Amino acid sequence: METRELRYFVAVAEEGHFGRAAERLGIAQPPLSRAIAQLERRLGADLLVRTHRGATLTEAGETLLHEGRAALAAVEAAERRTRRTVETAGAGGSGGRPSVVLTAKAGASSEVIAKLLDAYAAEPGAVEVDLVLCPPAQQSPMLRDGRADVAILHQPFDDVSGFDLEVLLVEEQLLILPAGHALSTRRSVTVAEASSIPGLPLPRWPRVDGSYPEGPGPELRDLTQVLQLVRLGRAAIVLPDSARANLRDGLAVVPLSDAPRVTTVIAWPPHSRSAGVAGLVRTATRL
Amino acid sequence: METRELRYFVAVAEEGHFGRAAERLGIAQPPLSRAIAQLERRLGADLLVRTHRGATLTEAGETLLHEGRAALAAVEAAERRTRRTVETAGAGGSGGRPSVVLTAKAGASSEVIAKLLDAYAAEPGAVEVDLVLCPPAQQSPMLRDGRADVAILHQPFDDVSGFDLEVLLVEEQLLILPAGHALSTRRSVTVAEASSIPGLPLPRWPRVDGSYPEGPGPELRDLTQVLQLVRLGRAAIVLPDSARANLRDGLAVVPLSDAPRVTTVIAWPPHSRSAGVAGLVRTATRL
DNA sequence: GGGCCGTCATACCGGGCGGGTATCGCACCA
């Protein structure tokens, strides 16, 4: 199976529509139909059910979509990491020193990251660290497709499956309320209570694909903006304990009694051969 | 990057020789040279250094070989699992019920496996389990390229990186000697002592590629044959505790004081969607 | 219910590229 065929199939599977998939792929619809039909013939499996309003996946199609995405990510990772090897190793000793790409959520664990980067930079033989800050839920895919070499992730929010990891920090979660709110005098609240405070919806976090679930709360894009909403009495939010350092006036904090602990980890692909990743991890475990 | 290019590059990298790689791939040498040159151009990286006696890898080439193997395994897995989905789901409700492929080392952990299969078969909704027994070190690759859905592995011998797993059994290792050997009266021996017993070499285990390391001991292919050699006073062997059940007369057993514990685990790809795998794992954790 | 629309499949054509054979360039070696 060629990656071209996989890309075509994934496009059709995701769009549920040959025409839109062809457009997204930058080709015409007939060659796409033909390629998918050929793939189905070679696999001996019907992947899609064609209807008069598009195409839906069969069971075999679901499997190929799932496994195929992982395979495509692996191929992209191979390509990206090879490119990075040559440009950082400086083919022919030309220039650019080796570096490692570390990705993390913007606005999360900044203290841990700062300590890690400082400590690592002091190590002998440390390579340059490119810090790439991204919206939540993007770190895992970046690690899988080679855009990053190592990531700071948060369990149970991020998908850490398939990665090697070291735990950096375990913390409780807190409910952040407008100062003076009735609940702010409580010693603790439950998750159920926090998610149904009259007039104070919790913000919605983006999904992996960047879309937002349905609901009443504001769409969370920038933590400062959401905290402003909380201060104005328009929302509440649940954050890990370390965020307390960034809070300013006008906010009240109540521990959550039954929320899962947030675990901050450093994660990397299990087959990583990068000396930079190894060094960062070694430094991280010593913190 | 197309999988064809990756396959070509991996072949050349492994053979270190364009001619032999072309033969292995079933094509002529000139198109292969051209394909690799084109890949290098597109990646903007020299992957191979051509010499008058073959080709050796550059640093970028090492990266691509490493990442590329993983990517090819992922693509193969996608293809195999899709094929298996359709043939087991019975396209059109034709026949073949769903099944799951479990792989394990021949001759290891047979007790655990028997208990697991019995317990799972008694579960409601259990699917058929194809048990595939292979030589040591083959289970991990099989899980990675989709030939198997779930595996019984042994730490620290097998490479479990990137898999989800549950521990089934932790055991000490034992030195197996001919009955009456001088060491057989000892309360325990060290690994260093065990690996340098005069006249009693330890057998050599095959590597992932099936080849054997250099050394004096017999090549281990069949455990019964090796135990026969031990009985005859021609070898010694280190085995986990559970192997004690299979020992017959003529053998003495001495605990190893400093050998790592052997951990038997059940492992599966972290993104597995198979109900059969989930059921097997659930059963295994209850044992 | 018949025309119309949307969607995917089929038919057909052209060009690019992958693969083959023949040959060259080159380094080592006897």
Added chain:
DNA sequence: TGGTGCGATACCCGCCCGGTATGACGGCCC
């Protein structure tokens, strides 16, 4: 200095990918 072994180059052919035009078919609306 010819021989040998290896990869690169030159050149040709045929397949397959991609494009345009058109067909088949189920819904939908008036």
